[in-house]
Amino acid sequence: MPATHARRTSGQAAQAWLLLLPALVLLAAFTYWPIAGSLWHSVHLQAPGVPPAFAGVEQFHALMDDPVFRQAVRNNLWYALVTVPVSVVLALAMALWVNQRYAGRGLLRLAFFTPTVLPMVAAANVWLFFYAPDIGLLNRLLAGVGIAGRNWLGDTDTALPALMVVTIWKEAGFFMIFYLAALQSISTEQLDAARLEAPSAWYRLRHVVLPLLAPTTLFVVVNALINAFKLIDHLFVLTRGGPNNASTLLLYYLYEIAFRFQDASYAGALTVVLLVLLALCSGLQFWLTRNRIHYR
Structure with a gap:
């Protein structure tokens, strides 16, 4: 009986995660990933043909000026x-x-x-x-x-x-x-x-x-x-x-x-x-x- 209850609980949890999966994918693709990308870009300098270089807070100092x-x-x-x-x-x-x-x-x-x-x-x-x-x-x-x-x-x-x-x-x-x-x-x-x-x-x-x-x-x-x-x-x-x-x-x-x-x-x-x-x-x-x- 406990094993049956455990299987039922795990099945319900899997079903719940599957129902949440489309919303989680959309949030990750259009919210969390762009936020992470903006944070990464904000601390790196980029130029065409040149690998990105870490710049720290240099961009923020430039904003203040x-x-x-x-x-x-x-x-x-x-x-x-x-x-x-x-x-x-x-x-x-x-x-x-x-x-x-x-x-x-x-x-x-x-x-x-x-x-x-x-x-x-x-x-x-x-x-x-x-x-x-x-x-x-x-x-x-x-x-x-x-x-x-x-x-x-x-x-x-x-x-x-x-x-x-x-x-x-x-x-x-x-x-x-x-x-x-x-x-x-x-x-x-x-x-x-x-x-x-x-x-x-x-x-x-x-x-x-x-x-x-x-x-x-x-x-x-x-x-x-x-x-x-x-x-x-x-x-x-x-x-x-x-x-x-x-x-x-x-x-x-x-x-x-x-x-x-x-x-x-x-x-x-x-x-x-x-x-x-x-x-x-x-x-x-x-x-x-x-x-x-x-x-x-």
């Missing part, structure tokens, strides 16, 4: 500091709005979510028409009220904010769906008890609804932060990092180093720095919110 890299880091930090909180607050506001009962609620939900389903390149082309200096819709509206337009994507002062607007427009509707699902999962008994205790809608939102939405908020903020550091599609269509690297972000700079300049070693070091930066930001968010999030 690279003015374009420092500019990309500053741009990305500003980009994240603006787009993440604005997208999250706007998504919450839209979810609270469309969660109420009134005529036309479905159409309003569709309008808020429509930018999310548009391909990123198509959405960027739409905004390219808005931002065009001569025939753009934005400058025409300004001209209608007597205000001179400007080259939104060709000015170092407005190129990065113009990208931020596109990202907020694109992502707020996506995050709204998560907030809407979380709002609909709150029990009516809790909301009714809150109405009895506090007639003020603002008080209920601050002390009842928002604490219940804390797990969703953490999920949304972490995803918004990751998205802020992996933007590349809009840059191809709108600015290509210009003018004068005013809108260059880290992932776009990584793409240029790896595929335009064919420098795998430098790109590997930049990849490691980007991954470490994302891990630190996400870890800091979890640490700051560890005592404020309660799962039901």
Whole structure:
């Protein structure tokens, strides 16, 4: 009997590993192996026709001395500091709005979510028409009220904010769906008890609804932060990092180093720095919110 039980257990374990095998192969091929490759490239120097040579942290020292890299880091930090909180607050506001009962609620939900389903390149082309200096819709509206337009994507002062607007427009509707699902999962008994205790809608939102939405908020903020550091599609269509690297972000700079300049070693070091930066930001968010999030 024990031998039969042991054979059954080993058979179940083998079946479980066989079921996991396709996912493990995909993870190894497209996640773990590229990560290992980036780590290897980051500490080796490569040149055509020359065997790779170990370089230690030389590539990382070169990154610290690279003015374009420092500019990309500053741009990305500003980009994240603006787009993440604005997208999250706007998504919450839209979810609270469309969660109420009134005529036309479905159409309003569709309008808020429509930018999310548009391909990123198509959405960027739409905004390219808005931002065009001569025939753009934005400058025409300004001209209608007597205000001179400007080259939104060709000015170092407005190129990065113009990208931020596109990202907020694109992502707020996506995050709204998560907030809407979380709002609909709150029990009516809790909301009714809150109405009895506090007639003020603002008080209920601050002390009842928002604490219940804390797990969703953490999920949304972490995803918004990751998205802020992996933007590349809009840059191809709108600015290509210009003018004068005013809108260059880290992932776009990584793409240029790896595929335009064919420098795998430098790109590997930049990849490691980007991954470490994302891990630190996400870890800091979890640490700051560890005592404020309660799962039901």
